[in-house]
Amino acid sequence: VPVSQLSLAAAKEEIAPLRKQLTQWGKEYYEQDNPSVEDYVYDRAYQRLVELETRFPELKSADSPTQRVGGAVTTQLTKVHHDIPMLSMGDVFSVDELMDFNRRQQENGDVTVAPEYNLELKIDGLSLSLVYENGKLVQGSTRGNGTIGEDVTANVMTIKSIPHQLPEPLTLEFRGECYMPKASFVKLNQEREAAGLPVFANPRNAAAGSLRQLDPKVTAKRDLATFMYYVPEYQKLGVTTQAESLDRMRELGFSVNPNNRVVHSEEEIAAYIDEYTKQRDQLSYGIDGIVEKVNDLATENALGNTVKVPRWEIAYKFPPEEQATIVRDIVWT
Numbered sequence: 001v002p003v004s005q006l007s008l009a010a011a012k013e014e015i016a017p018l019r020k021q022l023t024q025w026g027k028e029y030y031e032q033d034n035p036s037v038e039d040y041v042y043d044r045a046y047q048r049l050v051e052l053e054t055r056f057p058e059l060k061s062a063d064s065p066t067q068r069v070g071g072a073v074t075t076q077l078t079k080v081h082h083d084i085p086m087l088s089m090g091d092v093f094s095v096d097e098l099m100d101f102n103r104r105q106q107e108n109g110d111v112t113v114a115p116e117y118n119l120e121l122k123i124d125g126l127s128l129s130l131v132y133e134n135g136k137l138v139q140g141s142t143r144g145n146g147t148i149g150e151d152v153t154a155n156v157m158t159i160k161s162i163p164h165q166l167p168e169p170l171t172l173e174f175r176g177e178c179y180m181p182k183a184s185f186v187k188l189n190q191e192r193e194a195a196g197l198p199v200f201a202n203p204r205n206a207a208a209g210s211l212r213q214l215d216p217k218v219t220a221k222r223d224l225a226t227f228m229y230y231v232p233e234y235q236k237l238g239v240t241t242q243a244e245s246l247d248r249m250r251e252l253g254f255s256v257n258p259n260n261r262v263v264h265s266e267e268e269i270a271a272y273i274d275e276y277t278k279q280r281d282q283l284s285y286g287i288d289g290i291v292e293k294v295n296d297l298a299t300e301n302a303l304g305n306t307v308k309v310p311r312w313e314i315a316y317k318f319p320p321e322e323q324a325t326i327v328r329d330i331v332w333t
């Protein structure tokens with residue numbers, strides 16, 4: 001029924017469930033990176049709510065999705081298709097499980113996996129894809145669901161650690177993690193608390209909420225950082241191992257986490273995990289485990305991926321910390 005023909009009572013009837021539905025869809029989209037409806041469904045419902053509140057201003061309420069920060073109509077970021085899917089990682093929760101994964105891999109008849117691994121800290125942020133053409137940064141995007149992400153190019157342009165121009169005319173995609181340093185997270189929440197805004201539950205949510213802004217000026221103020229960690233078309237870099245690809249990215253001016261380590265034995269893997277389990281709290285950024293990758297990149301290719309995750313690398317997750325239950329924040333723009 002067109003809003004113009006609705007009675008106040010009928011409008012009231014319609015508004016409550018509409019707000020509830022939009023808030024739920026907003027959570028799925030903004031917090032879980034996992035929307036249950038297509039954008040046009042969300043936008044159509046949102047427009048209906050805007051019309052109802054415009055026709056019946058007395059029905060407006062501060063907690064309506066239309067009243068969020070900025071109050072601008074929530075349009076979405078444009079979508080980006082990832083030609084090479086941005087896969088998530090299989091994960092294990094104990095060193096024994098990790099060793100079983102390795103043994104299975106060694107026994108993998110069709111590929112003789114040289115037992116050489118590159119170990120990396122698992123940065124607790126959100127995945128980021130950067131595309132360069134002839135050395136110039138042309139696109140930044142999020143993982144999204146692995147094949148469809150969001151365009152955040154204007155936002156990544158404001159992140160200090162991301163080079164706009166490489167020292168070599170490379171046309172290549174680079175992948176890494178966008179994160180918010182712990183100190184920046186604390187400072188941001190103090191500012192939000194003082195301004196009566198809801199705080200972020202953890203640095204990862206703060207990074208996601210800050211990177212996925214429609215307004216780059218907001219992103220610019222959020223002190224986001226990056227650690228780059230993977231080049232899908234590594235052949236173009238002239239490297240043969242994961243460790244070499246990290247060194248090449250350092251040469252190109254990217255921020256790459258300095259704590260990777262090439263190892264050849266279970267003892268060294270256990271030692272690395274033990275060392276960073278202890279050091280975790282001292283790091284200036286959040287980590288939620290370590291990532292073990294077969295170092296030889298050709299072997300990675302031969303091992304390939306299962307439908308969801310690569311076979312050639314695995315994440316070991318630390319036991320969950322006590323997460324303070326702070327009110328979650330949805331950053332609407």
Ligand SMILES: NC(=O)c1cnc(OC2CCCC2)nc1N
Nearest residue numbers: 087120121122123177229230291
């Ligand atoms: N959070 C991290 O620090 C991290 C995440 N992912 C990867 O590797 C990708 C490469 C292809 C699939 C996973 N490495 C990391 N260090």
